[in-house]
Amino acid sequence: MTGDAPKTFRVGLVGCGRISDIYLTTLANFSEVEVVACASLDLEESRAKAAQHGIARACSVDEVIADTQIDCILNLTIPAAHADITRRALLADKHVYSEKPFVTGMDEGRELLELAEARGLKLGNAPDTFLGGRWQTVRRLIDEGAIGRPTGVFAHVGTHGTERHHPNPDFYYQAGGGPLLDLGPYYLTAMVFCLGPIARVAGMANRAFDRRQIENGPRYGEWMDVQIDTHSLSMIEFETGAIGSMTMSFDIWDSETPRFEIYGETGVISIPDPDPVHGANDFHGPVWLRTQDTSRWSHQPRPKAREDWQVVMNHHGFNENSRGLGLLDLALAVRDDRPVRASGALSFHVFEVMDAIARAPQEGLYQRIESTCPVPEPLPETFPASETIRAHEAANAH
Template sequence: MEKFRIGLIGCGVISDKYLTTCQAFDFIDIVACASLNIEESKQKAEIYNIPRVCTPDEIINDPSIDCVLNLTIPAAHAQISIAALNAGKHVYSEKPFVTDLADGEEILALAKAKGLYVGNAPDTFLGGRLQTCKKLMDQGVIGLPTGVMAFVPTRGVERHHPNPDFYYQNGGGPLLDLGPYYLTAMVALLGPITRVCGLAKKTLDERLIESQPRAGEKIPVNVDTHINALLEFESGVQGSLMASFDVWDSQTPRMEIYGENGTICINDPDPTDGFNIFGGQVLYKTRETARWVYRPRTPNLEFWSVAENTHGFNQEARGLGLLDLAYAVKNQRPARANGELAQHVCEVMFGILESAKTRQFVEIKSRCELPEALPENFPNGA
């Protein structure tokens, strides 16, 4: 089998997760890596047996590479993706897809004109947990969906990321950083969003780095760090989302989906998986099992059913969307974690932030298809 040859651009923190996962995917071969820091690239090449360390331009211009894996910082995503497409390569990028919608439109138009594929993180919605939610919904367990809520309460990234600066600059903030996991899940399960409004605030002007090697250094904040949004879906479903870098802790569930006959609840992220929910249990209650139980203690989960999870990818699996894209190219079918979905999610996020400024609802123009369920035995049946 001829492998799908990938050139990695961006060898920072998240690249370790991709490189670990991709080593287990037979159809993918990471053949070269590049970043702005040659020492960092060399180090990753050595750890993960990547044959070549190059400059970003060398990767982009190498005719033997099929696809660029773009793990650069948000402000560089579009520039790298556009250059890769112009050089005739498919591209799979980290989130957010773009920091400017016009760049997203250019990327999608370029890909269409050249017959190339654009994929984008997050791919958590392809993991066992959210695919189990999809199965419950497709089986009609909660009936017609009516509402969805997601809560993403964090205290930011300066306690664990060695270089947290970009999270507090254009393209960062909790909505653009963590919102994509939950908004992509919502759209993949419930369809596109048509209208949004939001409130947003910047709580602190500076953040104190607590992680090594820069502990004690203060960095400026130029983004909103606490955001609440209302979402109207084309289907009539109503949603809400809270995303924050200003919350120390919380007991709210991460996501709930309400239907005329029941509720699905993702009560907590898998402790090994942060907020990224590839795995973890899915709870549900239906008309038959629901009852109002009033007890002076929380959490009160014993009256919920735990959904049977028959899907794969319940551990950290970043790169699953890239593998799906590789098979999509091979079999000439749509990629599930695709650019249209990512552009729609970006329009929703930018709309929320615009609404917070203008104090008006914002209409969302783009639409996208619901990605098909991932076969339970993927990559068999890919």
């Protein structure tokens, strides 16, 4: 398929939940990709989604996977179903782009990577937030030596769970859920993008509650059982020798701790919260730099003294919620016969890191990571349709 890919990459959506709306909104901006069918276990839900987004056909999951006119499956099912849907799509000779996590078990991950390679198909996987302008700016700073050799990284997300905003949050507290698997992929993927593959980890975890109460929507007041740990601490060592720490929690009522920082020999890059809702697990927001000489990196005409933070100029597009950008990159990777940036190999490496962090409290402090992955190439500023996105973002800013 890779040599004869059509100009328009035809996509079938499986899973029509809330997350699908932003994917469909983003993909509608690009002529290179067309979502031609959608499916879920609830046919009425699929029909409503098709009507909302102008999708030509709503059908069953079996039908969308079997459709020979579809090039790729966009797998937005719940985590426990990711591997099964991806496997079925690969066996039907379709490329796959999936929501995170990639899988919920190591054996499943290895199987899917081997199956895709054997059939000459491409696998992509969320998160694709690292393709946004904010993270591309961070990577540019590192590549250009703004902080010298990176030596460390810190990530912290302290929330009090998903029951405050999600109407059906049960799966977040079952196998395949929890803050490590839900939030960790954003931060670990960004770490690998900026600092390279991870060599070993350590971890500790616990949970504050065995039951939690839904705080919104029609199920308000209903209780859920908590089957997984909801507060995770980890230490991380990269193949380069850089080290880091990460906290992912559903048990913190509030926090003023910075979300993400990268430390180097001559400076530090900080990713602050752009607003009370979004953190470093989104596309937009500023990049701060503090170093011995910030004059080269600042957008201010007269940089302040070295003690002050500087806001770094962002030259890249995709600075608003652009989930689905990874699928566009996969479509263009098929067309151009090149590696996918938000690849299955990257996601499997990140999953192994999370799996090792989760096992560490029972099996021993340090866990060696067996997999590695290619570090994704930065997006060129001439990335297809980026001018369209910049115009769209500029229009929305006024």
